[in-house]
Amino acid sequence: xxxxxxxxxxxxxxxxxxxxxxxxxxxxxxxxxxxxxxxxxxxxxxxxxxxxxxxxxxxxxxxxxxxxxxxxxxxxxxxxxxxxxxxxxxxxxxxxxxxxxxxxxxxxxxxxxxxxxxxxxxxxxxxxxxxxxxxxxxxxxxxxxxxxxxxxxxxxxxxxx
Amino acid sequence: xxxxxxxxxxxxxxxxxxxxxxxxxxxxxxxxxxxxxxxxxxxxxxxxxxxxxxxxxxxxxxxxxxxxxxxxxxxxxxxxxxxxxxxxxxxxxxxxxxxxxxxxxxxxxxxxxxxxxxxxxxxxxxxxxxxxxxxxxxxxxxxxxxxxxxxxxxxxxxxxxxxxxxxxxxxxxxxxxxxxxxxxxxxxxxxxxxxxxxxxxxxxxxxxxxxxxxxxxxxxxxxxxxxxxxxxxxxxxxxxxxxxxxxxxxxxxxxxxxxxxxxxxxxxxxxxxxxxxxxxxxxxxxxxxxxxxxxxxxxxxxxxxxxxxxxxxxxxxxxxxxxxxxxxxxxxxxxxxxxxxxxxxxxxxxxxxxxxxxxxxxxxxxxxxxxxxxxxxxxxxxxxxxxxxxxxxxxxxxxxxxxxxxxxxxxxxxxxxxxxxxxxxxxxxxxxxxxxxxxxxxxxxxxxxxxxxxxxxxxxxxxxxxxxxxxxxxxxxxxxxxxxxxxxxxxxxxxxxxxxxxxxxxxxxxxxxxxxxxxxxxxxxxxxxxxxxxxxxxxxxxxxxxxxxxxxxxxxxxxxxxx
Ligand SMILES: Cc1cc2nc3c(=O)[nH]c(=O)nc-3n(C[C@H](O)[C@H](O)[C@H](O)COP(=O)(O)OP(=O)(O)OC[C@H]3O[C@@H](n4cnc5c(N)ncnc54)[C@H](O)[C@@H]3O)c2cc1C
Ligand SMILES: Cc1ncc(C[n+]2csc(CCOP(=O)(O)OP(=O)(O)O)c2C)c(N)n1
Numbered sequence: 001x002x003x004x005x006x007x008x009x010x011x012x013x014x015x016x017x018x019x020x021x022x023x024x025x026x027x028x029x030x031x032x033x034x035x036x037x038x039x040x041x042x043x044x045x046x047x048x049x050x051x052x053x054x055x056x057x058x059x060x061x062x063x064x065x066x067x068x069x070x071x072x073x074x075x076x077x078x079x080x081x082x083x084x085x086x087x088x089x090x091x092x093x094x095x096x097x098x099x100x101x102x103x104x105x106x107x108x109x110x111x112x113x114x115x116x117x118x119x120x121x122x123x124x125x126x127x128x129x130x131x132x133x134x135x136x137x138x139x140x141x142x143x144x145x146x147x148x149x150x151x152x153x154x155x156x157x158x159x160x161x
Numbered sequence: 162x163x164x165x166x167x168x169x170x171x172x173x174x175x176x177x178x179x180x181x182x183x184x185x186x187x188x189x190x191x192x193x194x195x196x197x198x199x200x201x202x203x204x205x206x207x208x209x210x211x212x213x214x215x216x217x218x219x220x221x222x223x224x225x226x227x228x229x230x231x232x233x234x235x236x237x238x239x240x241x242x243x244x245x246x247x248x249x250x251x252x253x254x255x256x257x258x259x260x261x262x263x264x265x266x267x268x269x270x271x272x273x274x275x276x277x278x279x280x281x282x283x284x285x286x287x288x289x290x291x292x293x294x295x296x297x298x299x300x301x302x303x304x305x306x307x308x309x310x311x312x313x314x315x316x317x318x319x320x321x322x323x324x325x326x327x328x329x330x331x332x333x334x335x336x337x338x339x340x341x342x343x344x345x346x347x348x349x350x351x352x353x354x355x356x357x358x359x360x361x362x363x364x365x366x367x368x369x370x371x372x373x374x375x376x377x378x379x380x381x382x383x384x385x386x387x388x389x390x391x392x393x394x395x396x397x398x399x400x401x402x403x404x405x406x407x408x409x410x411x412x413x414x415x416x417x418x419x420x421x422x423x424x425x426x427x428x429x430x431x432x433x434x435x436x437x438x439x440x441x442x443x444x445x446x447x448x449x450x451x452x453x454x455x456x457x458x459x460x461x462x463x464x465x466x467x468x469x470x471x472x473x474x475x476x477x478x479x480x481x482x483x484x485x486x487x488x489x490x491x492x493x494x495x496x497x498x499x500x501x502x503x504x505x506x507x508x509x510x511x512x513x514x515x516x517x518x519x520x521x522x523x524x525x526x527x528x529x530x531x532x533x534x535x536x537x538x539x540x541x542x543x544x545x546x547x548x549x550x551x552x553x554x555x556x557x558x559x560x561x562x563x564x565x566x567x568x569x570x571x572x573x574x575x576x577x578x579x580x581x582x583x584x585x586x587x588x589x590x591x592x593x594x595x596x597x598x599x600x601x602x603x604x605x606x607x608x609x610x611x612x613x614x615x616x617x618x619x620x621x622x623x624x625x626x627x628x629x630x631x632x633x634x635x636x637x638x639x640x641x642x643x644x645x646x647x648x649x650x651x652x653x654x655x656x657x658x659x660x661x662x663x664x665x666x667x668x669x670x671x672x673x674x675x676x677x678x679x680x681x682x683x684x685x686x687x688x689x690x691x692x693x694x695x696x697x698x699x700x701x702x703x704x705x706x707x708x709x710x711x712x713x714x715x716x717x718x719x720x721x722x723x724x
Contacts, residue, residue: 010341014276015286021280062465068285068305071341 002031003057004083004153006161007046007064008072011037019046022067026060029053032085032150043071045161047152074161076153081161083153087124087131092142092147094118101141108134119144127151165190165323168256169198170331171299177227179203179218180256180388185231186271187258203591203620206612208235210584213610214243216251217548219570222592223378225252225306232258233271236317237278240545241578242312244282249399250372252311254302261321262290266340272285275317284312285420292325297335302714304337309344310463311376344462348479348487354711356434356458356475357491363432363456365505366392369415369444371450372399373437373461375567377481380404383436386489390501393509395423398574402564412509413518413563416444416708418556421516421721424708427452428716435459440470441575442712450715460484519707519722520559523540523677530554530629530700534561537599537627540684545597546589548572550582550606552636554629556706558601565713580609583626587613590622597625597688599633604630605654614667617693619691625687626695628660631702640704643720664695673697 009015016035024028031049038045050057061073076083087110093101101120105112110124124134128151133145155161164169168191172180179201184192195202205211208230215226226246232237236257246253259265260272276286285305287298293375295318296658302314318377360366374383374396380403387394387410394404395415404411412423427433433455438444444449448470458475459467467476534557547562549555549572564570570588573581586600600607607628617624638652664671670690672683680698687694707722 017277018280025281059465059469066284066310066463066465068342069338113507 001052003050003052004076004078004081004151005048005050005061006074006076006153007048007070008038009044009046010069010071011042011044013051015044016046018050018067018069019064022063023048023050023060027055027061028060032148033037034150045152047150049151053126074155076155076161080154080157081153083127083151084125085131085151086149087122087135088113088147089122089124089135089138089143090119090145091122091138092118092144092160094119095139101138104137110134162327162329163190163194163323164295164327165194166324167292167327167329168299168318168323169194169200171296172227173200174331175299175303180227180229180231181214181218181588183208183211183231183235184425184708185258187236187260188229188312190320190323191229191256191258201591203587203616205584205616207243207610208238210578210587210610210613210616212239212253212255213245213578213581213584214588214591215253215255215484216242216246216581217571217588218592219251219253219588220585220601221546221568224592225254225303226588227254227256229256230258231271232260232275236275237273240278242283243279243315245573245576245578245581246313247282247284249573250311250376251313252306253313254306255313255315255317257317258451258478258571259288259317259319262319265319269305269383272316273326276315279315282313282369283315284533284569286315286317287315289319289322292322292327295322295327296329297337300335301337301339305339305342309342327577333525345464345478346462346480348460348477348481348484348547352475352477353484353487354491356477356488357495357630359432359456359458359475360390360392360434360492361495363385363499364502365430366390366502367426367430368392368394368404369397369427369433369435369438370400370403371397371436371438374400374403374607377437377490378464378567379437379482379485380567382489383616386492389489390492390497391502391506392434392507393426395419395426396560397441398572400438401559401570402567405565406525406563407565412513414559416441417712418444418706418708419444420518420560420562421708421719422509422512424710424716424719425453425512425516429508430455432456432458436485436548437461439466445470446710446712446714446716485491494555500682509553516721520561524701526676527701528674528677528680528698529558530631530704531561532677532698533627533629533698534601534602536680537601537684538562540681540688541597541599545569545599546571546593547591548582548586548600550600550602551577551579552603552606552634553631553639553704553706554601554635556636557629563602579603579606581606583607583610583624584613586624586626587616590624591620598623599688600624600626600674602626602628603635604628604657604660608657611663614664614669614693614695618667618669621693622693624693626693628695628697629691630697630699631704632657636706642703642705644711660695660697671697673699675699
């Protein structure tokens with residue numbers, strides 16, 4: 001089962017290494033990891049997606065809590081949170097395929113951000129499944145390059161993450 | 162004030178009276194400041210020794226131990242000691258010199274990424290980039306090292322930082338900035354009431370107590386509770402002395418080389434009150450078969466230890482001292498009758514009678530190692546401060562040096578670091594100048610840090626080293642004998658120095674004992690002397706440590722004695 005952990009940390013050098021090192025040591029493979037400043041520049045938010053395989057996620061979150069620079073950890077329930085990831089994809093497009101691709105961009109509410117004679121660069125946000133579905137549809141045209149940010153997530157409703 | 166001076170002042174404010182260290186290029190400003198300071202500096206002969214000495218100082222006194230090493234090789238020499246302290250939850254502050262800030266990350270001379278190397282083995286670490294942060298960082302480092310679950314903290318300081326000038330007022334205590342650090346000390350009252358209820362209802366209760374009781378200073382509370390509830394107590398290796406081992410409720414040490422009765426009792430218990438323990442695999446053996454009938458109450462200050470290895474029924478996160486006191490209060494409300502579990506106490510007594518620890522005095526005129534330990538215990542009336550190395554002698558010491566007080570048995574338990582005991586004894590002797598401090602050593606382990614003989618001489622520390630000399634890496638040889646068809650691959654160390662001459666070369670009294678009848682007299686003379694001493698006790702070479710539950714085994718696999 002996939003878990004999305006939202007980890008509030010002090011914005012200091014070395015914190016990322018401490019967190020990532022801990023996952024590696026305890027045998028957890030990180031699927032994706034996003035780090036950026038929060039509304040308060042003293043803190044950063046790490047959104048970490050991991051697979052719960054052999055070991056329960058609880059041991060990792062407890063160990064994470066022991067890191068002095070970690071303030072808060074939320075294991076986000078998919079149903080109670082909104083999640084997004086950003087995709088940039090470079091796809092082959094010639095005169096024949098271009099309009100078909102643009103239709104798909106329309107349907108998925110994606111955006112073309114760069115046009116050149118042979119390729120298009122498309123930007124899209126959505127949850128993981130939506131992004132993956134979009135990518136699958138683009139594949140037949142020839143995906144030249146693809147980048148995803150990994151997911152960020154926020155609790156729904158008034159309560160903060 | 163120069164930053165180097167500020168560092169020393171800030172250390173003094175934390176109560177530091179001794180630093181164990183070894184100098185080097187980037188430490189020159191700090192050592193220059195030390196030259197005029199009233200902080201005592203104990204000069205070791207290898208930085209590993211400084212780390213273990215600071216560790217021994219901390220374990221013996223309960224205060225934070227401080228060690229210091231230069232950049233690069235000096236700091237990497239500390240790594241084993243830091244890992245040792247980390248595994249046994251010892252409060253340690255390690256100060257390492259670092260190359261100047263503008264040289265960082267350039268593979269400069271004697272540069273090593275010390276905060277990086279030590280990341281998995283510290284409670285926390287700092288690389289000081291700004292001298293103005295020094296007072297706050299030092300305060301935080303001591304606070305982090307000594308509170309909650311204690312552990313080592315590294316402060317890596319570039320040399321140019323230590324040369325800067327800054328304002329410093331020792332009266333002005335800097336504010337700490339630790340928004341993510343709030344150890345829980347007070348146990349949850351509801352959980353404590355629930356614990357009292359299940360303890361009162363138990364028919365076969367056992368207390369399994371560990372290092373956390375000693376760290377918490379909760380030996381008195383534990384004793385009171387055990388006596389009130391009339392509950393037998395077993396301790397871990399690090400817990401030795403948290404309950405007097407000569408008490409009738411004591412069952413000695415549990416685990417792989419623990420007493421048969423402690424292991425039988427745990428396996429049959431219906432309630433285990435686990436206090437400041439971490440269910441290590443040397444204790445539990447095969448997890449699924451460990452104490453199969455028991456309900457668990459687990460008191461620990463570290464939430465990550467709760468249900469880490471075994472699922473716990475009543476978890477209580479908090480400081481053992483406070484929780485045990487509160488728990489006793491709750492138990493007293495329930496008015497336990499002391500004979501509510503008489504059949505159980507009779508069973509425990511029967512196990513003790515039927516399966517005692519065996520002490521063989523002598524075989525073929527040779528000294529048996531466990532008897533040598535027993536003699537050391539007898540001669541010191543169990544009142545010495547004992548440090549050990551790692552191996553068979555460590556286990557014999559754990560079994561036969563019955564310990565009455567906390568902080569009087571010091572051993573590298575979690576990491577099992579050979580070479581730990583002697584430098585740890587140095588630190589313990591510095592912390593407790595009036596105690597008789599003995600390192601119970603193996604001949605293999607002692608050879609790993611014996612260069613510190615110079616340190617005891619230079620600093621006038623009367624540490625006594627008792628080498629239980631079997632001319633083997635005995636513990637590994639034992640496993641080869643029992644599990645690897647007796648193929649003694651590279652465990653025979655007959656090639657060794659003449660330890661008596663070695664001692665004498667350092668100007669220390671050296672003794673060799675080969676016959677049982679001579680041991681007591683030599684021990685008495687050596688222990689009565691004012692100076693350090695080394696006693697080379699030649700023991701039966703292929704004696705094994707029993708009882709033994711093989712790794713991953715159960716109480717049914719216990720080998721009680723030599724076949
Ligand atoms: C050769 C060899 C053989 C060994 N054989 C054995 C054996 O037979 N039996 C045995 O017991 N050990 C043995 N050991 C040691 C073993 O490996 C473990 O190190 C030991 O069992 C751990 O002891 P502990 O559970 O008390 O935990 P410790 O490592 O002492 O940890 C202390 C615990 O207390 C908690 N704590 C800290 N402060 C507080 C506080 N204020 N309040 C409450 N809790 C607190 C900590 O969070 C931690 O969980 C052996 C080691 C070696 C090297
Ligand atoms: C630094 C280190 N290296 C290797 C080991 C593995 N080891 C554990 S016990 C032991 C033998 C110890 O021999 P000695 O000190 O002579 O004690 P004895 O077992 O003979 O009493 C060894 C090699 C260890 N624990 N620590």
